[in-house]
Amino acid sequence: MKHFYKLLSITVLLFLSVNTFAQLASVPARGSITGKVSSNDGKPAGYVNVQIVENNRRTLTKEDGTFSFHNLKSGEYTVKTSYVGLQVQSQKVIVTEGQTTKVDFILSENSSELNEVIIAGTHSQNLKPAAMGKIAIAPKDLPQSIQIISSQTITDQQASRLSDVLKNVNGIALGTTRGTTGENFFARGYSLGANNYFKNGARTNSGSLPETSTLESIEVLKGSAALLYGNVSSGAVINMVTKKPKFEYGAEVSMRAGSYDFYKPSADIYGPISKDLAFRVIGTYENAKSFRNTVKSDRYYVNPSLLYNISEKTSLLVQGDYLEYDLTPDFGIGSLGGKIPTTIGRSEFFNTVWAYNKGKQATASAELNHQFNANWKLNAIGSFQSFDRNYFSSERIQASEIGDWERKLSRQKTSEDYYTGQINLNGIFNTGSVKHTLLVGVDGDRYMNLTNTFNLSTSAVYDKINTLDPNKFVPRTDMPDTQILSSSKTPTDRVGLYFQDLIALSEKIKVLAGLRYSYQAVGVPKIHTVSTGETAKSTTVRARYEQAFSPRVGLVYQPLKTTSVFASYSNNFSPNSGVDINGDNMKASIIDQYEVGVKNELFDGKITANLSLYKIINHDFAQAVVLPNNEPTAAREFAGETTSDGLEIDLSGTIVSGLNFLAGYSYNFMRYTKTPGKPVNNVVGERIVGNTAHTANGTLFYTFSEGAVKGLKLGASAFYTGKRMAGWNNTYADLTSPTGSRLIPVGDFTTFDFTAGYSFKKLSLLAKVSNIGNTLNYYVHENYSINPIPPRQFMTTISYRF
Template sequence: MFRSTLLTALILLTAFVAKTQNTISGNIYTSDGKPAESVQVEIKELHKVITCNAGGNFEFTGLPDGSFHIIASLTGLQTKEQQVSVANHQTAQVNFTLSEDARELQEVMVNSRRSFNNQLLSVGKAPIDPMDLPQSISVIGQASIKEQQAQRLSDVIRNVNGVYLAGARASTQETFYARGYNFSSNNMFKNGSRVNTGSFPEMSSLERVEVLKGSAAILYGNVAPGGIINMVTKQPKFNSGGEVSLRSGSYGLIKPSVDFYGPLSGKMAYRVNGTYEKADSYRDGVSSERFYINPSLLFKFNSRTSLLLQGDYLNHDFTPDFGIGSLADTLIPDVPRSRFMGTNWQYNQAQQATAAATLKHALNDEWNITGNFSYQNYQRDYYGVERIQAKANGDWARPLGKIKNREDYLIANIDVTGKFNSGKIGHTLLAGIDADRYYTTAFTYDIAGKIYDTLNLLNPSKFIQRTDIPVATALTRTATPVNRMGAYVQDLISLSDKLKVLAGVRWSMQQSEAVQTNYLVKDSIGKGKS
């Protein structure tokens, strides 16, 4: 009896939903045939208002049977109205061409922009204003990055209180700290996905940098309590534009950059930005050369669904530089800062490539689903002498070091966000799942810890320095797979406009599979316990 009643109810509900699933969609253009962005479209009888996207598209779904007046309006353009009827699960198409309104253009309009306190940020995942989040959030926008001519991420982070550069190991990478905790690869993100910290991110590709200080474990799982850094790259636009720039500076710095964007059709847009950088250093014999490119495509399938495809590639070759070192671990040697203590052949070669897809779909005006999927490959080959720790008289036995590794990241997460009320209490809900797989391959070499030669920091002519490159024989290759998975729910409970409570819970799982070691010289394999 219960099953029969339930089946009847489902059939009636399905029939009711099908009856009201009419759709009105359309395109809006300006008089020159280009898509009109941000036009307000209203169904007069239902008091429903939406804003068309960058491609000039709009869509109303879930409409009842009937005849409706559709109004399109935007400041500076003539307001137009059309009547359309829909019935029996029908989809109707309505197009507008809006021309300039001389009366409107004669008026002076004063518009305001929302501050970062009221703008939704990627780092929060949910549609919550930063002012309503308990963590402290800092945002450095593109204008600041450009005006300050930021070369490295550390130049941007200087704008954030409480986050600081802790180390730059031979100028090969940057390590940040906040509240006493290290921002390792677990705490560094690009477009919401974890990113390797073994290279210098390209600043000219960024739209903004978001820094969330404090615990973020509910949203991101295995992260240190200090906070996270999320870099948001530039995205395609449906209006054409571009920029070509050239930066030059001291020590032979030259850096040309390009950034072009625009529509490929009414529903597809592109963006390509890239740069080449070459520079020497105040240190003799130190140089750097890097190349970066970041293409992206945006597909607007309709007013509710979009797909963003992004990729980038970075190749950076440079000379590792450990500075001028120390004497007896206590004194800084009195030598010219231009003196290079390394060899004339040491090198660091880093390559990083990523591919990402972001799918967004609005289920209705209040509920949205977002899926992020990305793959990242990082490779590094480093060879040279290590940290400079000399005796009190300046003698330093230069130790050799070689690093060669490869990291492959597969990352995915799906979020559902929505707003609803339970009586007079408002809720902003976030529910999601995420999964990561890291596969790290690393080599060890027979030269580890061996002495290359001896150099006196205070008197370089005291010893004859070697110039040959020692042969480094790989001894082992280790493969380390790590799997992570998590599910989380977070709710911003609005008891009033001034009193709000943020509550959340997360379940996480991390599995470290058995490390496999290949002994290359012996041609054998060893496998540890997971």
């Protein structure tokens, strides 16, 4: 019934809004100001501040340099452009009700100089729209938390992995995967699964350790994004934005080197092919050893792209990338009697000497943008991605209290193909004095998963070693021969229809309302048996079909031009893969989220300060079944209801010219709030495993722009990860059993990094010492993959810009 009342409330709200529109339809339409800001060589100037002085209304120019103001009374206005490091310009314009006045600006800087200024500055987090929002709405107008990490932060921190970047995002806690074959993150208490990662707005596989050093930005949309993307986790969605072609020649080459034989050359080349066609090619190669004995990695990455301006109103962006890697699977120091060992060094390695994890990922996408007029735009994106993984390794370091461990092997060879498409129509229109910012869209994707079985028993013992005394046993060094017995191919199809309307009832009150219909079908696997050559559908797995409506409604109140207060409700369904202990398909989980917050721009937009509070209720929390001997199975079960409460604070900005900072703090408490009953069910009130209570981050960079030290850059970063629990959550029966709690407490830790660099003309040098205090702690997956954090390391990058 409560879902019915929520939907009823949304329906009433929409009815009242429509009724209001009808009453106001007779009010004369007010005037508008539109225009474009360009550099002095004719290139569009994106993300420049534009302000109406008389009423202090502000906006940022879009990537194509355009801007607009609507709902203006008749009269004379002063329009001003500004940005830190740019010459201020202003023009007087006359606005007449019912008409649009056009005004353009040409900056004194050329596009290259402007790009340097924009990169060096930090524009307000509350003003720049996120591409993953599918529509250009400033975050200050959205009843949802958004955080964007720019390419400048990625460059300054010399980040190569997604984890290097996301530790700057409050509310994101780092975890690990089995054997560190990928990275895992927790947002608002929820583990981010494969459905929560996107590249340029298209769903992508996260298991490949994506290359981030070459990205333009990383966007994090916190909380539920079900209305836009369907079946995603309630924690957050992450969008990786690649760099785009430019209509000017340029290039940059760099060499990064660091501790443990880390070497990474990179190149970035761009320019016009013709007046309407531009290109960009980015490539990197990475070769590295590790503080972990025997662990090493090789990575190749290339990212070509083309931008074709078909006409003044239509453009086509074609992008591709290819990543190939070979890294050592590493379960760290493992557990000792079910606990984290304190007598094993952080560099000790216990996998087989031949273990490998190889992967290839290729992506191709095309994005078409068409501007019908100043208010209506069509966007269409289609993409394809393939991902292949070849893995052979020992598994699960679960040594006895005296260190004895029988090594077992796991052989995997999988491939995944993604086909995705979406069409979005964006429109701005008025009904009377009420402004609408409308998004209507459809998306769909097909996911094809191929898995193989081998002639290798996962229960067979390969050999026996001792993690405390390596000389106790003689380990095997041969790699067993394996053959594929069968292949299983499973299709998943998804489609969604959605609409969203940002309704500006006045300059201070805005309502966001929307609804999505989602449909998902998981087909019956087709199994190919190698020995017979036959292919047939599985007789034990049934097809699964699910559908749901995901509503979203929010209220934004802006008492000041620089302050937004918001409250929102959203609902999403989360399909659960796998089967229960009886072999039946798992139904989808229904999740409700409530959020309130405030967004502020302080000191004329130089500082952004945002605060949000949330509550997320999962009415059917699904988890892996763990047998009494702590041995996990492939089966899953519903554990009852969980509730996740939390708080997030983020600060960013430019205190003075050249001094940029980024800081945040988050608290989360996700626990069981209802379970079916004792003694076999989970414990009400117990924190969910993997959930980090407190996280905090702070980064400060200052670049000297004058005097003898002009070009010198100094920076410092601090990252805090609070206490959390590993292992498995308890049942009431566990607490009374002789073995007791299955939880493994993991302590908190803080790391500090220091950076120094110098730029002279086109040459720059950047050096960093990370984890200065040589702090020791661990990321733990269940109780068998216990991986020490990196010790003190040195990293330096030298680059030259053409």
